[in-house]
Amino acid sequence: MRDLSAHPELLSINSATVRERWNLPQLIEGCARHGIRAISPWRDKVAECGLATAAKLIRTHGLQLSGYCRGGLFPAADAAGRARAIEENRRAVDEAATLGAPCLILVAGGLPEGSKDIADARAQVHDGMAALLEHARKANVMLAIEPLHPMYAADRACVNTLAQANALCRALGPGIGVAVDVYHLWWDPELEASIAEAGRLGLILAFHVCDWLVPTTDLLLDRGMMGDGVIDIRKIRGWVEAAGYGGLVEAEIFSARNWWQRDPDEVLRICRERYISVC
Amino acid sequence: MRDLSAHPELLSINSATVRERWNLPQLIEGCARHGIRAISPWRDKVAECGLATAAKLIRTHGLQLSGYCRGGLFPAADAAGRARAIEENRRAVDEAATLGAPCLILVAGGLPEGSKDIADARAQVHDGMAALLEHARKANVMLAIEPLHPMYAADRACVNTLAQANALCRALGPGIGVAVDVYHLWWDPELEASIAEAGRLGLILAFHVCDWLVPTTDLLLDRGMMGDGVIDIRKIRGWVEAAGYGGLVEAEIFSARNWWQRDPDEVLRICRERYISVC
Numbered sequence: 001m002r003d004l005s006a007h008p009e010l011l012s013i014n015s016a017t018v019r020e021r022w023n024l025p026q027l028i029e030g031c032a033r034h035g036i037r038a039i040s041p042w043r044d045k046v047a048e049c050g051l052a053t054a055a056k057l058i059r060t061h062g063l064q065l066s067g068y069c070r071g072g073l074f075p076a077a078d079a080a081g082r083a084r085a086i087e088e089n090r091r092a093v094d095e096a097a098t099l100g101a102p103c104l105i106l107v108a109g110g111l112p113e114g115s116k117d118i119a120d121a122r123a124q125v126h127d128g129m130a131a132l133l134e135h136a137r138k139a140n141v142m143l144a145i146e147p148l149h150p151m152y153a154a155d156r157a158c159v160n161t162l163a164q165a166n167a168l169c170r171a172l173g174p175g176i177g178v179a180v181d182v183y184h185l186w187w188d189p190e191l192e193a194s195i196a197e198a199g200r201l202g203l204i205l206a207f208h209v210c211d212w213l214v215p216t217t218d219l220l221l222d223r224g225m226m227g228d229g230v231i232d233i234r235k236i237r238g239w240v241e242a243a244g245y246g247g248l249v250e251a252e253i254f255s256a257r258n259w260w261q262r263d264p265d266e267v268l269r270i271c272r273e274r275y276i277s278v279c
Numbered sequence: 280m281r282d283l284s285a286h287p288e289l290l291s292i293n294s295a296t297v298r299e300r301w302n303l304p305q306l307i308e309g310c311a312r313h314g315i316r317a318i319s320p321w322r323d324k325v326a327e328c329g330l331a332t333a334a335k336l337i338r339t340h341g342l343q344l345s346g347y348c349r350g351g352l353f354p355a356a357d358a359a360g361r362a363r364a365i366e367e368n369r370r371a372v373d374e375a376a377t378l379g380a381p382c383l384i385l386v387a388g389g390l391p392e393g394s395k396d397i398a399d400a401r402a403q404v405h406d407g408m409a410a411l412l413e414h415a416r417k418a419n420v421m422l423a424i425e426p427l428h429p430m431y432a433a434d435r436a437c438v439n440t441l442a443q444a445n446a447l448c449r450a451l452g453p454g455i456g457v458a459v460d461v462y463h464l465w466w467d468p469e470l471e472a473s474i475a476e477a478g479r480l481g482l483i484l485a486f487h488v489c490d491w492l493v494p495t496t497d498l499l500l501d502r503g504m505m506g507d508g509v510i511d512i513r514k515i516r517g518w519v520e521a522a523g524y525g526g527l528v529e530a531e532i533f534s535a536r537n538w539w540q541r542d543p544d545e546v547l548r549i550c551r552e553r554y555i556s557v558c
Contacts, residue, residue, distance in 0.1 A: 111493075111509055115509075116509050118465070118466070118511075150429045150430070150466040150467070151428065151430045151495070151498075153466035154466075154491055154508075155493050158466075160467075160468070161468065164468050186397070186432075187397070187429040187432035188429070188439075189401065189439070189443050212433055214390075214433045215434065215498075216430070219494075219498065230390055230394075230395050230433045231395065232395040232396065232397075
């Protein structure tokens with residue numbers, strides 16, 4: 001297992017972690033101030049400053065990217081909606097290629113409006129990813145399926161376990177892998193085995209960290225700073241690295257009531273500290 | 280698959296569904312008014328009216344019980360805490376026997392204070408159930424493990440899938456089975472297979488219904504009336520019945536902002552309607 005204190009360059013900051021108070025140039029400058037060498041930008045932040053400007057800023061600062069957030073959201077109530085989703089995903093792949101991102105994070109999408117058929121939604125997710133894959137291969141952008149916590153199954157992502165994401169990758173072939181986010185997966189009794197399987201198949205493209213707070217007061221926007229919750233992040237990182245992962249450790253914290261309210265410089269400073277002491 | 284419109288006697292009302300406005304005698308009288316023939320009482324409601332009175336009222340009205348809520352909560356920070364939990368569970372078993380309940384619902388419990396070791400909590404759950412089992416067998420009360428949604432893994436129940444509950448039952452032997460609650464399990468891509476396995480092993484002791492609302496505004500107290508959310512309850516009931524379950528259909532709705540505020544007679548009337556039209 002890697003000693004992160006000897007590898008500060010492996011920390012990546014997801015733009016969502018400081019999304020309320022910093023745009024992308026501010027994040028990039030902030031990372032430079034804090035000696036943070038990698039980021040993962042969201043599409044809205046890139047659009048806000050312009051794709052070309054974003055790409056140039058990232059190159060100029062010599063920043064690594066741990067991923068690009070995000071594509072996916074494949075299921076829709078009709079064929080036209082599904083086609084629009086695939087078109088939108090192709091644009092996201094192209095942006096990821098322009099930015100030099102190694103992978104596009106895919107959040108599956110939930111049930112189409114009015115549907116209770118989660119098996120059908122899951123089939124739509126498979127088909128959407130299959131339709132996107134050739135474009136992504138040509139662009140040299142890996143697709144990274146991020147299984148989301150089961151509490152998002154209805155409205156955000158009907159891919160809810162790593163085993164399920166692994167199975168999708170096996171079905172879809174080269175060019176697609178998984179993003180392991182401790183927040184979404186920590187509870188899974190099969191997690192260690194699923195990480196090992198993902199490793200054997202060479203699927204692990206990203207590793208995301210934050211923490212599960214007790215109590216959690218909001219389903220979406222109450223995630224914790226690493227160390228403030230109950231997830232044994234280091235144990236899970238150990239599993240991921242034993243499975244062969246040697247990439248970045250990305251801090252992605254959705255926290256409307258706490259971290260989004262704070263000075264982003266403080267947030268980055270604490271992310272760096274916790275990256276060493278907790279992750 | 281059973282035609283529920285021909286079997287109104289299979290509907291059971293969990294006392295939590297009307298907990299804010301009715302005590303146990305009121306629930307029992309309410310069920311009589313609405314032609315509902317079964318209930319599942321919580322321990323606090325039984326304690327409030329007295330165990331002997333509760334048992335007598337249930338007998339006098341010829342009510343069926345679909346279960347008794349609830350035991351469990353086994354993990355604790357020290358041996359004394361774990362021993363207290365087992366003692367408390369023995370009392371719950373004895374109460375279930377006095378009431379004539381076929382099973383005691385077990386909610387596993389979450390992480391002990393300060394712990395991040397969910398594997399250890401799960402081992403404690405196994406050991407607690409093993410320690411309780413002999414007492415339950417002697418009392419002729421089945422133990423029913425209710426896997427809770429993964430969003431409760433930290434603070435309520437570290438048994439989060441039916442596969443995990445099935446495995447516990449296989450390890451523990453006769454006298455223990457599972458409660459299938461659609462709210463907790465609907466998202467699971469392995470649910471159909473796990474229900475079939477539970478059926479093969481003869482483990483299914485209870486079937487609970489409510490619905491998953493979109494959006495869900497509270498992790499604990501924002502469950503929906505059957506039909507108001509996205510769960511395909513009838514499909515899951517079909518799986519449970521195909522697996523051999525022939526018992527009651529229990530409506531258990533934690534809803535602080537909606538159903539708990541309404542006239543309980545209205546709640547029971549709508550439960551009856553939805554039991555026919557949706558379940």
